[in-house]
Amino acid sequence: MSEAALRERAIALDPGALGEIYDTYAGKLYGYIYHRTGDAKLSEDLAGDVFVRMLEAIRSDRGWNTSLQGWLYRIAHNLIIDHFRRASNREGVELDERWMAPAEPGFNFEGVFASNQLRLGMRFLTDEQQQVVILKFVEGLGNAEVAEIMGKTEGAIKALQHRALNALRNIVETQVEV
Incomplete structure (x- = not known):
């Protein structure tokens, strides 16, 4: 299915289209977030938040205007930055230190x-x-x-x-x- 067709179906909140987006990008986004944070649980949470933000944007007519992949990774990037801003105010953790954690088993x-x-x-x-x-x-x-x-x-x-x-x-x- 073309990205344009997928976009139209997603804007209509078609469960099949939304499921396809999730199935295609959930693992990739998790991996990207994990490499940036080094925390498996946090990566799961933030990857889920990407899709929540995606749905919020679609519902408020702020869906993607460029490539879907680029838009989703940009949402993930922004969530990571937000997380570390909040964490640095609480814990003083630096971004480049956190993502260097060893990989989880099987990864x-x-x-x-x-x-x-x-x-x-x-x-x-x-x-x-x-x-x-x-x-x-x-x-x-x-x-x-x-x-x-x-x-x-x-x-x-x-x-x-x-x-x-x-x-x-x-x-x-x-x-x-x-």
């Missing part, structure tokens, strides 16, 4: 973060650089999709990716020399 991203040095090196990247690396290499999204999610141009995403990969290379090389 396989060793192929992406095979090197412990590389994984630890991620904490030295800026939040935006971490997000680009996760969206591009863990979630497998293209530059256009990442740009849409982050609200940047494709050129800015390419530059962020270039800087992030150079920084990671320098960090890993420095750790090897030590």
Whole structure:
């Protein structure tokens, strides 16, 4: 089914369309949120909140105008930022520290973060650089999709990716020399 047809059915609150959206994106959004937070329970809650926000937006005629995937990831991104803003006011937890928690049993991203040095090196990247690396290499999204999610141009995403990969290379090389 085309995205336009799916959008029309979702706007009509067709349970089949809403179920299809959930089935297609729930796991992907959970993975993205988990990589950003490192907390399985929080990731489940926030992934569910993405769909609540989606329904609220559709009901108030603020549905997606761009790609569905980009819109859902943008909602997830905003929920993560909101969560850490609230948490930092209460606990003083930093965003880049939380997502580095070890993976839960059965969750396989060793192929992406095979090197412990590389994984630890991620904490030295800026939040935006971490997000680009996760969206591009863990979630497998293209530059256009990442740009849409982050609200940047494709050129800015390419530059962020270039800087992030150079920084990671320098960090890993420095750790090897030590």
